[in-house]
Amino acid sequence: xxxxxxxxxxxxxxxxxxxxxxxxxxxxxxxxxxxxxxxxxxxxxxxxxxxxxxxxxxxxxxxxxxxxxxxxxxxxxxxxxxxxxxxxxxxxxxxxxxxxxxxxxxxxxxxxxxxxxxxxxxxxxxxxxxxxxxxxxxxxxxxxxxxxxxxxxxxxxxxxxxxxxxxxxxxxxxxxxxxxxxxxxxxxxxxxxxxxxxxxxxxxxxxxxxxxxxxxxxxxxxxxxxxxxxxxxxxxxxxxxxxxxxxxxxxxxxxxxxxxxxxxxxxxxxxxxxxxxxxxxxxxxxxxxxxxxxxxxxxxxxxxxxxxxxxxxxxxxxxxxxxxxxxxxxxxxx
Amino acid sequence: xxxxxxxxxxxxxxxxxxxxxxxxxxxxxxxxxxxxxxxxxxxxxxxxxxxxxxxxxxxxxxxxxxxxxxxxxxxxxxxxxxxxxxxxxxxxxxxxxxxxxxxxxxxxxxxxxxxxxxxxxxxxxxxxxxxxxxxxxxxxxxxxxxxxxxxxxxxxxxxxxxxxxxxxxxxxxxxxxxxxxxxxxxxxxxxxxxxxxxxxxxxxxxxxxxxxxxxxxxxxxxxxxxxxxxxxxxxxxxxxxxxxxxxxxxxxxxxxxxxxxxxxxxxxxxxxxxxxxxxxxxxxxxxxxxxxxxxxxxxxxxxxxxxxxxxxxxxxxxxxxxxxxxxxxxxxxx
Numbered sequence: 001x002x003x004x005x006x007x008x009x010x011x012x013x014x015x016x017x018x019x020x021x022x023x024x025x026x027x028x029x030x031x032x033x034x035x036x037x038x039x040x041x042x043x044x045x046x047x048x049x050x051x052x053x054x055x056x057x058x059x060x061x062x063x064x065x066x067x068x069x070x071x072x073x074x075x076x077x078x079x080x081x082x083x084x085x086x087x088x089x090x091x092x093x094x095x096x097x098x099x100x101x102x103x104x105x106x107x108x109x110x111x112x113x114x115x116x117x118x119x120x121x122x123x124x125x126x127x128x129x130x131x132x133x134x135x136x137x138x139x140x141x142x143x144x145x146x147x148x149x150x151x152x153x154x155x156x157x158x159x160x161x162x163x164x165x166x167x168x169x170x171x172x173x174x175x176x177x178x179x180x181x182x183x184x185x186x187x188x189x190x191x192x193x194x195x196x197x198x199x200x201x202x203x204x205x206x207x208x209x210x211x212x213x214x215x216x217x218x219x220x221x222x223x224x225x226x227x228x229x230x231x232x233x234x235x236x237x238x239x240x241x242x243x244x245x246x247x248x249x250x251x252x253x254x255x256x257x258x259x260x261x262x263x264x265x266x267x268x269x270x271x272x273x274x275x276x277x278x279x280x281x282x283x284x285x286x287x288x289x290x291x292x293x294x295x296x297x298x299x300x301x302x303x304x305x306x307x308x309x310x311x312x313x314x315x316x317x318x319x320x321x322x323x324x325x326x327x328x329x330x331x332x333x334x
Numbered sequence: 335x336x337x338x339x340x341x342x343x344x345x346x347x348x349x350x351x352x353x354x355x356x357x358x359x360x361x362x363x364x365x366x367x368x369x370x371x372x373x374x375x376x377x378x379x380x381x382x383x384x385x386x387x388x389x390x391x392x393x394x395x396x397x398x399x400x401x402x403x404x405x406x407x408x409x410x411x412x413x414x415x416x417x418x419x420x421x422x423x424x425x426x427x428x429x430x431x432x433x434x435x436x437x438x439x440x441x442x443x444x445x446x447x448x449x450x451x452x453x454x455x456x457x458x459x460x461x462x463x464x465x466x467x468x469x470x471x472x473x474x475x476x477x478x479x480x481x482x483x484x485x486x487x488x489x490x491x492x493x494x495x496x497x498x499x500x501x502x503x504x505x506x507x508x509x510x511x512x513x514x515x516x517x518x519x520x521x522x523x524x525x526x527x528x529x530x531x532x533x534x535x536x537x538x539x540x541x542x543x544x545x546x547x548x549x550x551x552x553x554x555x556x557x558x559x560x561x562x563x564x565x566x567x568x569x570x571x572x573x574x575x576x577x578x579x580x581x582x583x584x585x586x587x588x589x590x591x592x593x594x595x596x597x598x599x600x601x602x603x604x605x606x607x608x609x610x611x612x613x614x615x616x617x618x619x620x621x622x623x624x625x626x627x628x629x630x631x632x633x634x635x636x637x638x639x640x641x642x643x644x645x646x647x648x649x650x651x652x653x654x655x656x657x658x659x660x661x662x663x664x665x666x667x668x
Contacts, residue, residue: 074440074606074607076439077439077606105408105410106409106411109440109602111604149637150628154623154636163568164575173567175565179558223557224558225531227557228557231496233638237505238496240620241498241617266600269411270575270576272408272411273405282578286571286581286582289581289583293481302482302483305568
């Protein structure tokens with residue numbers, strides 16, 4: 001494993017993007033988001049994912065020059081068309097727009113159709129929290145999980161992000177609706193490990209912790225069985241209806257052709273309601289109550305969502321971003 | 335099991351409520367919500383729950399005369415104080431307010447502090463959908479689930495409701511953050527059945543499907559293990575911060591003294607953005623895609639959230655509400 005300075009990673013990725021006709025500013029932001037994702041420890045969606053992103057630019061799924069276009073507006077609510085632009089740049093622009101709306105109206109909501117994979121969803125949660133507001137966003141995906149009661153992928157794993165700003169460390173939840181991603185299954189399989197809990201069904205329809213059996217059956221388990229399956233369905237419906245975009249069933253089930261996604265961005269700026277100091281205190285008290293609750297293992301305190309990110313971010317900034325040699329060589333050759 | 339006509343159930347409950355000094359209109363609405371909950375098949379939170387509700391009125395946890403009071407307003411966002419009024423009446427009023435805000439601003443949000451248990455959360459989802467808007471609401475609860483990595487109840491099971499209006503049948507998700515409720519564990523135990531999937535930990539800290547072992551350990555499993563635990567934490571934070579109310583850790587861990595809850599109500603009326611007909615079509619297409627996906631068991635098609643409700647509602651309207659004899663006798667004696 002290499003350790004490469006953050007800035008070096010960002011500038012090499014930006015260089016590749018400029019070669020793919022991303023303009024200067026967009027190349028820098030897109031590259032920064034990839035580097036930050038790895039820096040924050042979400043290795044599956046950062047630098048490791050860049051080659052696949054480049055492939056989707058080259059095959060025309062992602063159009064580097066396109067930006068979201070406003071379609072309709074009513075009060076604190078807007079509908080935009082992502083025009084098949086780069087998923088992370090589109091999502092960044094839409095969360096920024098939702099944040100502006102929230103400053104004006106207390107709450108703001110943007111629905112975007114026809115966008116691309118946003119890479120790490122948590123990025124836009126951190127973005128909202130850095131802006132001092134509560135952020136909530138979700139995306140649909142290609143069909144990659146069977147619904148509860150079904151055997152074929154027909155719902156998306158539709159990540160949901162909820163972020164709460166806090167001076168002592170933002171609280172950021174970023175959860176997909178499958179218990180494990182295909183990337184996670186692959187990692188466990190390569191390490192020769194079983195999953196810590198059931199992750200799907202085997203070929204006989206039995207719940208299993210064997211990652212290879214689930215990769216083969218394609219029967220990933222939704223979070224909470226019927227519950228996560230239902231949540232994935234309503235998140236998909238709301239995003240597709242409000243944006244007038246595609247629902248999961250209309251999206252190509254192919255990672256390199258997964259385009260035309262629908263996403264929702266909600267920002268809440270409750271400071272207009274007053275008492276910001278008390279709000280901050282309430283958030284801190286929740287964190288303290290978790291930290292003081294009795295842990296299952298001595299010395300391993302209960303953590304809040306996103307708590308580990310700050311530690312990894314600091315470590316990876318200091319030591320350099322961990323990147324596999326083969327991955328970095330591929331990026332250098334691009 | 336008795337079968338009692340809907341109107342008879344509602345009018346007897348309203349009579350009891352008037353005796354507890356609910357005024358006429360409020361007694362009727364509160365009674366109707368209890369009857370509708372049973373009619374829709376959510377037996378744990380309807381008529382079966384009424385005696386416990388009455389006990390919380392009698393012990394002062396619920397104040398029948400109080401209504402929510404507006405505290406602060408900014409654009410499409412409002413903060414209210416529930417003043418310890420009846421939880422279902424308070425929540426009904428706040429979702430109605432969020433719906434009005436959404437008609438004016440496209441999206442509306444109301445945060446309410448100091449309220450009481452809202453009984454069935456789905457009620458307010460159906461309410462929004464009947465009004466033709468997307469509804470989203472959640473509540474915190476007393477600490478009744480251990481966080482992931484912890485062994486003592488320290489987070490709430492914080493139900494989340496998302497509802498999508500649809501002429502052919504609203505789609506309404508109503509999910510608590512524990513895989514099973516204590517009510518569900520009790521039902522399985524009484525029937526001498528194991529849970530269909532793991533529902534918590536036994537005294538040795540092993541995952542188990544034995545309902546009695548979980549009732550004893552009090553270690554209910556969050557939906558999706560670490561994921562539902564994190565979701566419960568952020569839902570609690572957002573509700574408590576925005577409303578300036580109590581977070582879960584500050585709520586008494588006692589079903590008869592569980593008061594001072596914090597809740598969020600969000601309504602989205604995307605019709606202001608135009609193309610309502612296309613939105614309806616998109617929702618229908620999602621339903622059709624689920625119905626046409628291959629089921630695990632022949633003849634048992636995949637269902638959408640809330641689909642079963644309409645069938646039960648019709649059946650229970652026709653045959654009368656199913657109420658256990660002892661429950662009904664207690665209500666008649668009140």
